[in-house]
Amino acid sequence: MPAILTVAGVSKTYDSGTTALSPIDLEIEKGEIFALLGPNGAGKTTLISIICGIVTPSGGTIDVMGHDAIKDFRAARRLVGLVPQELSVDMFETVLATVKFSRRLFGRSGHDAYIEQVLRDLSLWDKRHAKIMELSGGMKRRVLIAKALAHEPDILFLDEPTAGVDVSLRRDMWKLIHRLRTRGVTIILTTHYIEEAEEMADRVGVIDKGKLVLVERKTELMKRLGKREVLVSLREPLRAVPAALANWDVELADEGHSLRHSFVADGDRDGIPALLAKLRELDIDFTDLETHRSSLEDIFVDLVGRKDAA
Numbered sequence: 001m002p003a004i005l006t007v008a009g010v011s012k013t014y015d016s017g018t019t020a021l022s023p024i025d026l027e028i029e030k031g032e033i034f035a036l037l038g039p040n041g042a043g044k045t046t047l048i049s050i051i052c053g054i055v056t057p058s059g060g061t062i063d064v065m066g067h068d069a070i071k072d073f074r075a076a077r078r079l080v081g082l083v084p085q086e087l088s089v090d091m092f093e094t095v096l097a098t099v100k101f102s103r104r105l106f107g108r109s110g111h112d113a114y115i116e117q118v119l120r121d122l123s124l125w126d127k128r129h130a131k132i133m134e135l136s137g138g139m140k141r142r143v144l145i146a147k148a149l150a151h152e153p154d155i156l157f158l159d160e161p162t163a164g165v166d167v168s169l170r171r172d173m174w175k176l177i178h179r180l181r182t183r184g185v186t187i188i189l190t191t192h193y194i195e196e197a198e199e200m201a202d203r204v205g206v207i208d209k210g211k212l213v214l215v216e217r218k219t220e221l222m223k224r225l226g227k228r229e230v231l232v233s234l235r236e237p238l239r240a241v242p243a244a245l246a247n248w249d250v251e252l253a254d255e256g257h258s259l260r261h262s263f264v265a266d267g268d269r270d271g272i273p274a275l276l277a278k279l280r281e282l283d284i285d286f287t288d289l290e291t292h293r294s295s296l297e298d299i300f301v302d303l304v305g306r307k308d309a310a
């Protein structure tokens with residue numbers, strides 16, 4: 001897939017002296033959903049604000065479909081839509097006027113059919129004559145998305161699209177984002193809900209303390225870093241792990257009533273049958289086996305936690 005957006009060596013130190021981003025390199029592929037994952041204060045908003053031309057970088061370059069986002073700001077900005085974290089609309093305006101205004105702001109006019117489609121997609125068409133202040137919180141968020149889409153951007157940035165929304169609205173948002181992608185919009189979202197990245201992203205970037213510590217296809221990431229565990233419930237508790245099990249990564253759990261064996265998902269699968277055979281050989285009876293595969297959350301905590309420890 002060709003890159004639709006290239007971030008090269010982008011860094012940011014705010015006037016306060018806070019370094020929010022160490023030099024970041026990132027390529028976004030056309031048509032993908034990319035989730036930028038990281039804890040609070042990691043630098044996610046700073047990075048997308050720089051790409052969208054709201055914050056000036058301290059260094060580096062950004063190319064949006066062949067346009068330099070700093071030197072050729074207007075052309076680059078026209079290609080991106082930004083759904084900010086916070087409401088940034090005139091509360092007394094109607095939904096339709098707000099969205100049309102946004103379209104004109106980017107030098108586009110007319111095309112009422114497109115605006116209608118966007119509002120229908122977002123279930124806002126029936127509310128098009130309502131004032132923003134009359135809408136529920138969830139509806140207001142949808143207006144922000146409609147506004148960001150008004151000028152037909154190729155790339156849509158969503159900064160924490162579902163922060164503080166209820167579960168059903170979150171699911172609606174996810175569906176909507178998938179739908180936008182099928183229409184050809186490339187999507188970059190920031191989130192600190194791992195569940196969100198796991199549900200939606202094709203690729204995941206993990207940002208921590210201003211550094212992009214990992215960029216990988218979600219499925220690869222889960223395969224590569226995903227640990228699996230087997231929990232073997234024992235008929236009789238053990239006081240210690242028998243020395244004969246030293247070849248396996250095994251520890252006692254549930255006060256000796258279980259043995260927990262961890263292994264890497266793509267690693268040596270023969271380890272389990274061999275372990276069970278060894279238990280039989282040692283006359284250690286077991287009553288149950290339970291396997292667990294790590295989620296992206298486990299992987300994330302492991303990654304960021306391990307970095308902290310380092």
Ligand SMILES: Nc1ncnc2c1ncn2[C@@H]1O[C@H](COP(=O)(O)OP(=O)(O)OP(=O)(O)O)[C@@H](O)[C@H]1O
Pocket residue numbers: 014015016018019020038039040041042043044045046047192
């Ligand atoms: N305008 C600013 N002036 C000074 N420091 C700032 C400014 N904006 C952000 N920062 C600092 O830069 C760092 C990165 O902040 P940023 O908002 O980019 O993180 P984030 O990953 O988006 O966090 P969150 O998940 O809380 O939104 C933080 O230490 C923050 O305090």
